[in-house]
Amino acid sequence: MAETLKSLDELVSLCKRRGFIFQSSDIYGGLASCYDYGPLGVELKRNVKNAWWKSVVQMRDDMVGLDCSILMHPMVWKSSGHVDKFADLVAECKKCNTRTRVDHLQGTEGAETTHHSHGEEQEHTDLSGKVCPSCGTTGQFTNPMPFKLMFETQMGANVEDSMKVYLRPETAQGIFANFRNVMDSTRIKVPFGIAQVGKSFRNEVTTKAFIFRTREFEQMEIEFFCQPGTDEQWWEHWKEQRMQWYLDLGIRRENLKFRPHASDELAHYAKACVDIEYRFPFGQGDWQELEGIANRTDYDLRQHQRGMRSVTKWFESGRNTEKTSLVEEPEDWHKGPLSFFDDEARERYIPYVIEPSAGADRGTLAFLVDAYAEEEVRGEKRNVLRFHPKLAPIKVGVFPLVKKEGMPERAKAIYNDLRGYFSCFYDEKSAVGRRYRRQDEAGTPYCVTVDGQTAEDNTVTLRDRDSMEQTRVSCDKLLGLLREKLDM
RNA sequence: GCGGGUGUAGCUCAGUGGUAGAGCGUCACGUUGCCAACGUGAAUGUCGUGGGUUCGAAUCUCAUCACCCGCUCCA
Numbered sequence: 001m002a003e004t005l006k007s008l009d010e011l012v013s014l015c016k017r018r019g020f021i022f023q024s025s026d027i028y029g030g031l032a033s034c035y036d037y038g039p040l041g042v043e044l045k046r047n048v049k050n051a052w053w054k055s056v057v058q059m060r061d062d063m064v065g066l067d068c069s070i071l072m073h074p075m076v077w078k079s080s081g082h083v084d085k086f087a088d089l090v091a092e093c094k095k096c097n098t099r100t101r102v103d104h105l106q107g108t109e110g111a112e113t114t115h116h117s118h119g120e121e122q123e124h125t126d127l128s129g130k131v132c133p134s135c136g137t138t139g140q141f142t143n144p145m146p147f148k149l150m151f152e153t154q155m156g157a158n159v160e161d162s163m164k165v166y167l168r169p170e171t172a173q174g175i176f177a178n179f180r181n182v183m184d185s186t187r188i189k190v191p192f193g194i195a196q197v198g199k200s201f202r203n204e205v206t207t208k209a210f211i212f213r214t215r216e217f218e219q220m221e222i223e224f225f226c227q228p229g230t231d232e233q234w235w236e237h238w239k240e241q242r243m244q245w246y247l248d249l250g251i252r253r254e255n256l257k258f259r260p261h262a263s264d265e266l267a268h269y270a271k272a273c274v275d276i277e278y279r280f281p282f283g284q285g286d287w288q289e290l291e292g293i294a295n296r297t298d299y300d301l302r303q304h305q306r307g308m309r310s311v312t313k314w315f316e317s318g319r320n321t322e323k324t325s326l327v328e329e330p331e332d333w334h335k336g337p338l339s340f341f342d343d344e345a346r347e348r349y350i351p352y353v354i355e356p357s358a359g360a361d362r363g364t365l366a367f368l369v370d371a372y373a374e375e376e377v378r379g380e381k382r383n384v385l386r387f388h389p390k391l392a393p394i395k396v397g398v399f400p401l402v403k404k405e406g407m408p409e410r411a412k413a414i415y416n417d418l419r420g421y422f423s424c425f426y427d428e429k430s431a432v433g434r435r436y437r438r439q440d441e442a443g444t445p446y447c448v449t450v451d452g453q454t455a456e457d458n459t460v461t462l463r464d465r466d467s468m469e470q471t472r473v474s475c476d477k478l479l480g481l482l483r484e485k486l487d488m
Numbered sequence: 489g490c491g492g493g494u495g496u497a498g499c500u501c502a503g504u505g506g507u508a509g510a511g512c513g514u515c516a517c518g519u520u521g522c523c524a525a526c527g528u529g530a531a532u533g534u535c536g537u538g539g540g541u542u543c544g545a546a547u548c549u550c551a552u553c554a555c556c557c558g559c560u561c562c563a
């Protein structure tokens with residue numbers, strides 16, 4: 001009987017052995033939390049991203065795509081709240097060496113809360129009355145130290161002129177910053193959404209479990225703009241759509257679930273949020289987030305309207321983003337530059353935003369984990385990755401049964417024909433059974449084998465990865481049949 | 489960041505102070521006629537990295553890096 005994955009180690013080993021995923025900078029001993037996608041991995045991950053794009057952009061009338069730069073104007077991150085919220089102060093308890101965010105510490109006397117402000121004076125906050133949530137000791141803290149969750153770099157080669165900029169911690173803000181541009185250039189109308197795939201960077205406190213939580217990661221994000229009041233129904237719509245996407249690509253239903261966020265868990269901008277979780281085989285079979293679907297309300301667009309009007313202040317502060325504060329929102333904010341005039345409703349408003357935000361690396365890992373199976377065939381162990389054909393790095397393996405009697409030539413001709421339509425792999429080395437098993441471990445759904453009979457009647461065998469059954473197929477019908485089976 | 493564990497060939501691992509090994513995989517040749525076949529041969533090691541102890545270190549020791557498990561953290 002087929003067995004699924006018990007620990008991540010087996011998968012990590014397979015990923016390295018077969019060229020899916022390598023540790024970054026491996027020859028230098030590795031760099032924490034960074035991973036590289038090898039020849040098979042890059043195909044798999046690209047297939048995941050392409051399947052997402054097809055589902056949310058290509059097949060929909062109400063979606064368009066975008067690809068923003070990773071570096072943006074620093075004020076983008078002031079407006080979004082990341083400059084403040086992503087620079088928390090942390091203090092370490094000298095007793096138990098546990099680090100805790102200063103604004104999470106509770107005092108013994110009174111509940112005087114430390115407010116978010118990030119001047120140097122913060123670092124001398126009196127923590128003598130605070131209690132360590134870990135060991136209960138009072139007042140044994142180090143001085144608060146800033147914990148920068150955004151990656152910083154500088155723009156400009158000349159030190160004098162260079163400016164501090166951030167690597168984006170989410171792709172979402174690039175979408176909000178381009179809301180106007182997309183509206184003005186596409187004739188699209190609310191309700192509509194913008195999709196983007198791209199790298200983001202966060203200095204996570206702890207990284208975790210292979211490519212699950214890394215500091216450099218790739219997101220697949222949608223910001224869907226809708227009329228206030230319709231947001232809840234669109235949130236439901238995307239919940240269902242996104243769950244169905246994972247199911248359609250072959251993830252087992254019992255390994256997927258929704259997890260609604262409790263109200264005290266919601267981000268400052270969110271009205272509602274639900275995670276799509278997958279049961280990963282790390283921890284104790286832990287459920288972990290693949291994607292979050294949040295109702296961001298009109299928070300972001302309103303904040304950017306404030307930010308747009310604060311640029312002069314920023315310049316006057318000497319381009320010091322942390323010391324710039326946003327101007328107040330005017331009375332008529334709903335008519336601002338990022339508002340939308342709804343012809344049908346005859347009103348102007350700031351759209352509400354539903355954000356389905358998925359991790360491309362997490363998704364790829366989930367597809368790998370869910371596809372993994374070990375089974376016994378004739379007393380031998382068979383490792384197979386049962387990828388959905390759309391995700392399989394290689395769609396078709398093409399072999400000559402043996403390396404003689406013109407079989408390699410015929411097989412190569414078929415290979416050269418098929419590779420124009422989908423990624424194929426030609427192999428003539430060692431016994432054919434071994435070649436089948438090699439393709440099983442790469443997750444290749446079909447293998448085509450040229451044999452002695454091919455020369456007589458122009459037929460080949462088509463072997464199915466999952467059933468291991470073979471059928472004879474005429475070469476003339478091969479391409480059509482494969483396109484049908486692979487749905488490509 | 490804390491505690492525990494691990495690090496030796498591409499992978500899995502043996503080797504506990506004295507000449508670096510096995511299985512699998514890879515490659516070549518032969519054989520082979522549909523599911524990890526067989527024979528012969530071959531290649532592949534900064535023993536994670538750097539210091540120390542020692543006549544001699546994969547082995548002892550210190551530091552460091554990376555990974556795993558558990559805390560902690562996770563707008």
